[in-house]
Amino acid sequence: MADLEAFKEEVRAVLAERLPEELRKGNRSDLPHDLLGKWIVEMGDRGWITPDWPTEYGGGGLDREHTAALKAELKKAKAPIVSSFGVSMLGPTLLEYGTEEQKKEFLPQISKNTVRWCQGFSEPGSGSDLASLQCRAEKEGDEYVITGQKIWTTGADRADWIFCLVRTDFDAPKHEGISFILFPMHQEGVKVAPLTLIDGSAHFSQVFFDGARAKVSNVVGPLNGGWTVAKRLLQHERSTDGSSDGGIGGAAKESITDFVKRQVGLENGELADPTIRERLAAHEIDKRALSLTMRRAVEEARAGQRARDIGSLGKFRWANMVKNEQDIAVDSSGSQGLGWEGPGYEDAQIERTKKWLITRADSIWGGTNEIQKNVIAKRVLGIPE
Amino acid sequence: MAVILSEEQLMLRESAQTFLADQSPVTRMRELRDAFDDTGYTPEIWKQMADLGWLGILLSEDHGGSDMGVADLGVVLWECGKVLAPEPLVSALLLGANAVRLSGNQTLQKDLLPAVAEGDRIVALALEETARFHPYNVATTFSGGAISGTKIHVLDGHVADQIVVVARTAGNAGDREGLALYLVDADAKGVSITRNRRMDGRNAATVEFDGVEVGADRLLGDADLLDQVIDQATVGLASEMLGTAEEAFERTLQYLKDREQFGEKIGTFQALRHRAAEMFSELEFARSIVRDALSALDEGRADAAVCVSAAKAQASKASRLIGAEAVQMHGGTGMTDEEEIGLFFKRLKAAELSLGDETYHQRRFATLQGY
Numbered sequence: 001m002a003d004l005e006a007f008k009e010e011v012r013a014v015l016a017e018r019l020p021e022e023l024r025k026g027n028r029s030d031l032p033h034d035l036l037g038k039w040i041v042e043m044g045d046r047g048w049i050t051p052d053w054p055t056e057y058g059g060g061g062l063d064r065e066h067t068a069a070l071k072a073e074l075k076k077a078k079a080p081i082v083s084s085f086g087v088s089m090l091g092p093t094l095l096e097y098g099t100e101e102q103k104k105e106f107l108p109q110i111s112k113n114t115v116r117w118c119q120g121f122s123e124p125g126s127g128s129d130l131a132s133l134q135c136r137a138e139k140e141g142d143e144y145v146i147t148g149q150k151i152w153t154t155g156a157d158r159a160d161w162i163f164c165l166v167r168t169d170f171d172a173p174k175h176e177g178i179s180f181i182l183f184p185m186h187q188e189g190v191k192v193a194p195l196t197l198i199d200g201s202a203h204f205s206q207v208f209f210d211g212a213r214a215k216v217s218n219v220v221g222p223l224n225g226g227w228t229v230a231k232r233l234l235q236h237e238r239s240t241d242g243s244s245d246g247g248i249g250g251a252a253k254e255s256i257t258d259f260v261k262r263q264v265g266l267e268n269g270e271l272a273d274p275t276i277r278e279r280l281a282a283h284e285i286d287k288r289a290l291s292l293t294m295r296r297a298v299e300e301a302r303a304g305q306r307a308r309d310i311g312s313l314g315k316f317r318w319a320n321m322v323k324n325e326q327d328i329a330v331d332s333s334g335s336q337g338l339g340w341e342g343p344g345y346e347d348a349q350i351e352r353t354k355k356w357l358i359t360r361a362d363s364i365w366g367g368t369n370e371i372q373k374n375v376i377a378k379r380v381l382g383i384p385e
Numbered sequence: 386m387a388v389i390l391s392e393e394q395l396m397l398r399e400s401a402q403t404f405l406a407d408q409s410p411v412t413r414m415r416e417l418r419d420a421f422d423d424t425g426y427t428p429e430i431w432k433q434m435a436d437l438g439w440l441g442i443l444l445s446e447d448h449g450g451s452d453m454g455v456a457d458l459g460v461v462l463w464e465c466g467k468v469l470a471p472e473p474l475v476s477a478l479l480l481g482a483n484a485v486r487l488s489g490n491q492t493l494q495k496d497l498l499p500a501v502a503e504g505d506r507i508v509a510l511a512l513e514e515t516a517r518f519h520p521y522n523v524a525t526t527f528s529g530g531a532i533s534g535t536k537i538h539v540l541d542g543h544v545a546d547q548i549v550v551v552a553r554t555a556g557n558a559g560d561r562e563g564l565a566l567y568l569v570d571a572d573a574k575g576v577s578i579t580r581n582r583r584m585d586g587r588n589a590a591t592v593e594f595d596g597v598e599v600g601a602d603r604l605l606g607d608a609d610l611l612d613q614v615i616d617q618a619t620v621g622l623a624s625e626m627l628g629t630a631e632e633a634f635e636r637t638l639q640y641l642k643d644r645e646q647f648g649e650k651i652g653t654f655q656a657l658r659h660r661a662a663e664m665f666s667e668l669e670f671a672r673s674i675v676r677d678a679l680s681a682l683d684e685g686r687a688d689a690a691v692c693v694s695a696a697k698a699q700a701s702k703a704s705r706l707i708g709a710e711a712v713q714m715h716g717g718t719g720m721t722d723e724e725e726i727g728l729f730f731k732r733l734k735a736a737e738l739s740l741g742d743e744t745y746h747q748r749r750f751a752t753l754q755g756y
Contacts, residue, residue, distance in 0.1 A: 261756055271756050280756065281747040285695045288677075289670035296388040296673045303389055313666040370659065377658035381665060383641055385653055 024078040044112035058111025086110035097221040120150040120164035137166035146212040156205035180226035183214035199357035263332040316372040319363035326356035387680040401464040414469040418586035435504030449502035456679035459624035466628025476540035479618035481508030488605035509545035511536035527552035542590025543580035566605040585731040623700035626736035633729040667703035698746035708733035
């Protein structure tokens with residue numbers, strides 16, 4: 001492994017030469033499409049989309065230190081964040097549970113970002129009680145035939161494949177009859193209907209399966225052992241939280257501090273509304289504490305010091321934090337925080353209002369705050385039920 | 386930037402835990418409170434703390450110390466907070482002696498600090514004059530070589546051998562400019578000390594200075610020194626209070642697991658489970674941010690003051706929640722003097738309101754961040 005300092009130098013040199021100025025904006029959704037596409041190809045070729053995966057599966061083959069150094073350099077350069085369900089959730093799950101054939105088929109595509117994945121977990125009748133899911137898979141030769149409905153499927157309209165929880169044993173107790181299966185979205189028997197949300201956006205879909213087909217060899221982990229695989233995958237989902245600003249829709253164009261300063265104004269160097277000022281400070285302190293706690297979780301685990309799993313706090317505290325930021329933003333705008341579209345409202349005000357609406361989802365998806373606290377009480381604090 | 390403990394700090398923590406478990410159960414604090422003797426702490430324990438090297442952690446080897454950092458002292462304070470040790474660690478070390486240590490006055494350092502490390506000298510800081518904390522609200526004057534004014538909430542002022550006094554050579558109360566710190570003997574002519582008995586069993590004092598003559602050789606520094614002293618003491622206090630909060634939380638958690646009502650453990654009730662998760666998250670947030678502030682001070686980071694205020698704000702928030710919930714979850718038992726949880730509750734409140742509460746530090750954080 002290359003010397004760490006030399007490696008950082010190398011990364012900086014590549015970034016200086018190859019990363020266009022227009023893309024140096026961090027976690028934003030309005031980057032120029034062509035440039036971003038080219039950059040993602042380049043990232044994939046270098047193994048930088050999945051730096052810690054083995055090179056044989058298209059990863060960068062880097063150890064933890066070098067991976068952390070790479071991520072730090074990318075962040076410093078404000079490089080766009082290439083994240084996907086494949087990178088953050090399915091990939092780590094396949095590395096742990098996948099067969100060699102599954103790894104060889106699917107991991108390189110994820111590492112190059114050439115195949116888009118979506119997650120088929122929630123159903124209309126199975127939200128927090130996910131294990132009650134009813135979507136059926138019945139064996140027919142070397143295929144499963146799938147019937148049922150999924151909801152809250154992010155990016156289903158653009159996805160090529162889905163990783164999906166289906167019921168494969170209809171008589172077993174609810175946790176023991178579920179399998180984790182992969183199949184293509186582009187086929188007869190799969191229909192996607194966009195779901196318009198509270199902020200007017202349609203990032204989520206409902207997906208209907210009526211005789212969709214999946215290869216038997218694409219069950220990940222043991223047959224009827226999908227609940228364990230899914231729980232592990234959700235840990236990957238939760239461990240990705242706590243790092244990104246802005247919540248579900250990404251960071252706003254303008255920092256919360258700059259936004260509030262413009263909305264409220266300064267008098268003698270202080271925000272003119274003392275209550276908003278204190279709330280903003282409290283929010284910024286909370287954000288620091290969250291990020292330091294997530295860093296501590298990693299460092300303590302590495303040093304073998306961790307007593308209780310503090311990573312478990314990340315999801316619900318992160319959700320509260322991103323929601324609170326938008327509460328402050330909208331409150332600081334007063335009636336200007338009520339706009340839906342122009343004229344009469346600044347773009348930045350409308351952006352914040354929409355974010356205020358959509359971030360309500362952050363304490364619901366991926367396990368509601370209530371579910372997170374149940375998990376902490378039971379598993380982390382060990383309070384018997 | 387260290388958010389986890391080093392190997393040395395883990396060892397220091399273990400030795401502190403062993404010593405305190407052996408020598409300092411919470412009952413000791415209660416006995417001292419009830420006895421209300423002259424000191425309010427145990428001089429023999431103070432001496433043992435000196436022997437363990439705790440009193441010299443911040444002092445240089447020349448002054449009988451071990452030249453370690455605020456983060457190391459923070460480890461010790463955390464453990465002392467867990468058992469409600471009443472010794473004047475924050476008051477005498479981080480407020481009083483620290484003003485001498487951080488000053489440029491080498492004569493006074495040489496005269497005083499070795500005795501501090503030995504546990505033979507208690508130095509208090511006389512700063513506050515208004516009930517709501519603000520370090521520049523000083524009207525006490527230094528003029529014509531004499532100090533006059535009245536100080537309140539002088540922590541452990543009743544046992545001080547010497548007192549660092551913050552006085553004003555120019556300007557008005559509230560101004561940062563014109564402040565000066567002097568070292569005064571507690572038995573100097575014109576000094577009168579009235580002990581104040583606090584609800585948490587600790588002691589403060591009201592100290593009057595009536596034309597107390599002070600030589601120029603007793604000058605320690607100005608507002609820069611004061612800021613430095615207050616920042617270090619604030620994070621030290623935050624460490625101690627989080628030790629207290631941690632223990633209050635652990636005891637409450639155990640109570641949820643033990644106490645039965647309606648034929649079930651009360652910890653099975655979701656209303657309590659969720660609140661326990663909240664308490665845990667506030668505590669862990671506070672632990673992270675206080676460790677960061679400790680290391681910011683030791684590393685002399687440019688944004689150390691920001692880190693300090695963030696830390697005390699979060700520590701106060703966590704303590705407030707945990708203290709209140711600890712009593713509430715203990716139910717009627719928590720209201721009795723006999724049950725120790727009440728001692729933790731009172732200590733937490735005292736720490737919360739000392740050296741600036743959550744709101745004070747939120748405002749200071751905002752000011753430092755330019756809004």
